Structures are given as structure tokens and as C-alpha cells.
Amino acid sequence: xxxxxxxxxxxxxxxxxxxxxxxxxxxxxxxxxxxxxxxxxxxxxxxxxxxxxxxxxxxxxxxxxxxxxxxxxxxxxxxxxxxxxxxxxxxxxxxxxxxxxxxxxxxxxxxxxxxxxxxxxxxxxxxxxxxxxxxxxxxxxxxxxxxxxxxxxxxxxxxxxxxxxxxxxxxxxxxxxxxxxxxxxxxxxxxxxxxxxxxxxxxxxxxxxxxxxxxxxxxxxxxxxxxxxxxxxxxxxxxxxxxxxxxxxxxxxxxxxxxxxxxxxxxxxxxxxxxxxxxxxxxxxxxxxxxxxxxxxxxxxxxxxxxxxxxxxxxxxxxxxxxxxxxxxxxxxxxxxxxxxxxxxxxxxxxxxxxxxxxxxxxxxxxxxxxxxxxxxxxxxxxxxxxxxxxxxxxxxxxxxxxxxxxxxxxxxxxxxxxx
Numbered sequence: 001x002x003x004x005x006x007x008x009x010x011x012x013x014x015x016x017x018x019x020x021x022x023x024x025x026x027x028x029x030x031x032x033x034x035x036x037x038x039x040x041x042x043x044x045x046x047x048x049x050x051x052x053x054x055x056x057x058x059x060x061x062x063x064x065x066x067x068x069x070x071x072x073x074x075x076x077x078x079x080x081x082x083x084x085x086x087x088x089x090x091x092x093x094x095x096x097x098x099x100x101x102x103x104x105x106x107x108x109x110x111x112x113x114x115x116x117x118x119x120x121x122x123x124x125x126x127x128x129x130x131x132x133x134x135x136x137x138x139x140x141x142x143x144x145x146x147x148x149x150x151x152x153x154x155x156x157x158x159x160x161x162x163x164x165x166x167x168x169x170x171x172x173x174x175x176x177x178x179x180x181x182x183x184x185x186x187x188x189x190x191x192x193x194x195x196x197x198x199x200x201x202x203x204x205x206x207x208x209x210x211x212x213x214x215x216x217x218x219x220x221x222x223x224x225x226x227x228x229x230x231x232x233x234x235x236x237x238x239x240x241x242x243x244x245x246x247x248x249x250x251x252x253x254x255x256x257x258x259x260x261x262x263x264x265x266x267x268x269x270x271x272x273x274x275x276x277x278x279x280x281x282x283x284x285x286x287x288x289x290x291x292x293x294x295x296x297x298x299x300x301x302x303x304x305x306x307x308x309x310x311x312x313x314x315x316x317x318x319x320x321x322x323x324x325x326x327x328x329x330x331x332x333x334x335x336x337x338x339x340x341x342x343x344x345x346x347x348x349x350x351x352x353x354x355x356x357x358x359x360x361x362x363x364x365x366x367x368x369x370x371x372x373x374x375x376x377x378x379x380x381x382x383x384x385x386x387x388x389x390x391x392x393x394x395x396x397x398x399x400x401x402x403x404x405x406x407x408x409x410x411x412x413x414x415x416x417x418x419x420x
Contacts, residue, residue: 005054012122017156022121024049030116031056045097058098064091123191126157130185130194137206138196142176152178152196159194167198169230170266179264181206199229204270207261208235214249223275226329230268232318234286234326236275247272271326279304279333286327290316293340303334310348313339353377362407370394371404382408 005027012018031047044061062073064080064087075095080087087093130138140152140159148163150172161180172178180196181203187193197203204225214220219241227233239246250272251258262270273285280295283304294307308316316337317324328335350372357368360379374393376382382390382405390401 003054005049005056009051009054018121018125020051022125024051026121056098057096059094060097061092062095064089064093120191122157123187126194127185127187127192129156130154130182130192131187133182134185135202135206136182137179137203137210138182139177139179140196142172142174142178144174145172152180154194157192157194159196161196161198165195165197165199167230167266167268169268170198199227201225201227201233204233204235204261204265207264208250211257211260212250212252214239214244214246219244220246220249224330226326228322228326230266232269232271232322232326233265234271234273234330236273236282236286236330238275247274273330279331282331283327283333283335286330287316287323287335287337290323292316297333301334302332303336304331306335306337307340308337310339313337349377357382360407360411362410363404367400367404370396379408379412383412 009020009023012023013020028047028049031049032045046059048057048059049055060072062075062080064077065074066077066089068074068076075093077087077089080091080093083095084091084093138154138159140154143151143153143158145151146160148166150161150166152159152161159180159182165180165183166172178198180198181200182194183197183200183202184195185192186195202225204227205222208222209215212220215222215237220237220239222235223238224236225233235250237246237250239249249257258270258272262268271286271288273282273288276282276285279297283306284292284295287306290308290312292306292308292312294305296305297303298305306316315323318326324335324337353372354365354368356378357363357371357376358365360368363371370393371382376385376390376393385405387398387401387405390396390404391398393401396404
């Protein structure tokens with residue numbers, strides 16, 4: 001038993017970082033519960049475990065009497081004076097009551113209790129270690145998966161990254177090393193629960209704080225972050241020292257700093273923009289690299305109207321509207337982007353008219369193209385035309401002309417209300 005306990009103490013102390021005093025206390029309490037059967041109902045029984053040798057002793061308090069009637073609670077005067085020479089009747093003395101087979105019996109009975117106490121001590125230590133680390137980045141190894149949740153081994157404990165906190169473009173394998181943000185630490189009967197995230201915007205913030213010394217020392221401040229995890233992030237920064245360029249500090253020489261962050265984010269694009277109190281300047285910076293022709297602000301509707309050249313429209317809006325959407329989140333303003341009308345050529349106007357009519361249910365692309373080439377560019381134009389005018393369109397007969405007019409009327413009513 002002693003050797004087994006010593007081995008447990010040394011292993012837990014070395015591998016799990018649990019102090020030996022904590023382990024000894026856990027074993028003493030567990031053995032006290034398990035020792036009732038083997039020792040009996042002794043008064044004030046306590047268990048002592050030597051931290052160095054793991055020797056176990058059961059100690060009980062007994063009363064000194066002339067004649068012993070209850071051996072569990074009493075001791076004769078002569079026996080008491082062997083322990084304490086000046087003992088007298090009525091004194092309370094401590095005696096060792098460890099039975100010969102106590103080590104074997106107690107070990108079997110206490111095994112599960114000891115393991116439970118050790119596990120609890122380990123959980124308490126993990127909670128103490130991480131309870132003040134919310135907002136920090138930690139590293140760990142992917143241990144297993146529970147449905148869409150990822151269980152991560154942090155070394156001294158486990159953490160969970162729920163499915164909602166994962167990055168949709170990232171795939172993890174057992175054994176992968178990953179870094180994640182601690183967003184919550186709870187403690188309940190089951191032990192501490194450490195919640196991690198790879199999708200939280202603050203992960204980007206913390207990575208910049210770790211990578212950019214000017215942010216760490218307060219020279220450069222992060223004013224806002226907008227993120228679509230796995231795809232693109234925008235971070236707005238300002239410098240409190242006019243000699244320091246906030247964007248240049250974050251990007252680094254030859255882009256090395258932002259490249260390190262992009263690599264950590266598995267290739268997610270990161271735009272660093274200069275923050276400004278002027279909404280026009282802020283939006284212009286946030287929509288970069290698109291070149292804007294005109295920017296107007298509607299304070300009442302909290303909307304920024306942006307005009308761009310046709311060749312800049314897709315760049316300003318971004319893939320699936322991503323650039324405009326992130327700019328709106330970053331600035332807190334609704335962003336309305338449209339292209340310079342004066343730049344639209346005849347062919348482009350024709351294409352837009354065809355596209356608009358083709359979207360009307362009952363007209364479709366083929367009829368739309370023929371209508372536009374015949375001069376009917378809008379739904380309103382079709383409604384204003386006579387049936388004979390529509391019948392003059394290439395390959396149109398009366399039935400087709402009537403069907404197109406009805407489709408146009410239905411589309412107009414749906415958008416603007418009933419036509420009188």
C-alpha cells in the first residue's frame with residue numbers, strides 16, 4: 001500500500017501538477033471514510049499519512065479509566081501510562097489503533113474514493129488556473145470530437161470548443177495543435193468547463209495585441225473589429241502618437257506582422273484600416289481598396305451613400321457583399337453603394353433592362369430580350385403600350401402579347417399596388 005501511494009503521489013505531482021499536501025489530505029479523508037469497518041466506532045478517529053513514506057496510521061482518542069468496559073472508547077490506566085507517563089483517570093489520550101490488515105482492507109475500500117478526491121483536486125486546480133484567463137489565447141491539442149464540439153487537451157485539463165465557435169472553413173484532426181480564445185470559464189458539480197472560440201472577433205484583437213508591440217504598449221489602439229470567420233476581417237486602428245502610422249505598425253515591414261496573423265487564422269483575409277471621427281473618411285478607409293467617386297451621409301437614416309465607377313462596383317461591394325457588409329458592421333452605419341449613372345453605356349443599359357424584365361414571372365430571358373430590342377425597356381413601358389404594339393414584337397402573337405401584358409401588370413401590382 002505504501003509503495004502504491006508513493007507512486008500515485010509522485011505521478012500526480014509530476015504529471016498533473018497537484019501539490020503533495022493536497023493529495024495527502026484527499027487520501028486521509030478517503031481512508032477515514034473507509035476505515036470505519038476495519039477500525040470500529042472509535043472516538044474522534046483520524047487518519048495520518050506520512051507525505052514522505054506514505055505510512056498510514058489510525059489515531060483515536062480514548063478515556064483513561066480504572067476498568068475498561070468499552071474498548072473502543074476507553075483505555076486502562078496502566079496502558080495509558082505506557083503512552084503518557086503522567087496520565088490519570090479521566091484524561092483523554094491518543095492511541096494508535098491501526099489494525100494489522102488495515103493497509104490492504106482500507107486500500108480496497110478507499111480506492112474509488114481516493115481517485116474521486118484526486119480528480120476533484122485536479123479540477124479545482126484547473127479552475128483556479130483558468131478562471132482569470134477569459135480573453136486570453138491558449139494552446140492545446142485536439143483530443144476528440146463530441147458531435148460538432150471539439151475537445152481540446154490543454155495539458156492540465158480539457159476545454160471544449162462548441163460547434164458554434166468553430167470557423168466554418170477549418171477542419172481539425174485528432175492530434176492537431178490549435179490556438180483559441182478563452183471566452184468563458186464555469187465551475188459546477190462536473191468540474192470546470194472551459195469554453196474556447198476560434199470564431200470570436202476578440203481572437204483577432206488578441207492576436208494583434210500579441211503581434212504588434214505598439215498595440216501592446218498603448219501607442220496604437222484598436223477602435224473596432226468586424227469579422228466573418230474564415231473569410232475576412234476588418235480592424236480599425238488609431239495612433240496616439242503622430243509619429244506612428246497605425247496601419248503601418250499593424251501591417252509590419254513587408255507585411256510580416258499581418259501575414260503572421262493571417263497564417264494563424266488559416267488564410268482569413270485581414271484588412272487594417274485607419275479609424276476616423278469623420279464618417280466619410282472612415283467609410284472611405286473601410287471600403288478600401290475600392291476607389292470612391294462620392295460619399296454622402298444621411299444622418300437621419302444613419303446611412304452613407306457611396307458612388308463608385310462601374311469598374312469599382314464589384315470591388316466596393318465585395319464577394320457576396322462581404323466588403324460592404326463588414327464596413328457597415330465596423331462603422332455602425334448602413335452602407336448604400338451604387339455606380340456613377342453617367343458612366344453607364346448604351347449596351348450596359350440594354351443588358352440591365354433585359355435582366356430586369358427577365359426577372360418578371362411570365363416573361364423570362366427570351367421574351368425580355370425581344371421586348372427590349374423592340375423598345376420596351378420597363379414594366380411600365382409594357383403597361384403603357386397597346387396590345388397591337390406588343391403584337392408587333394418579333395415572334396409575338398396576340399396570345400403572347402396579352403400574356404406579357406398580364407405578367408407586367410402582376411409584377412407592377414406586387415411592387416406598387418393595384419393599377420387603376
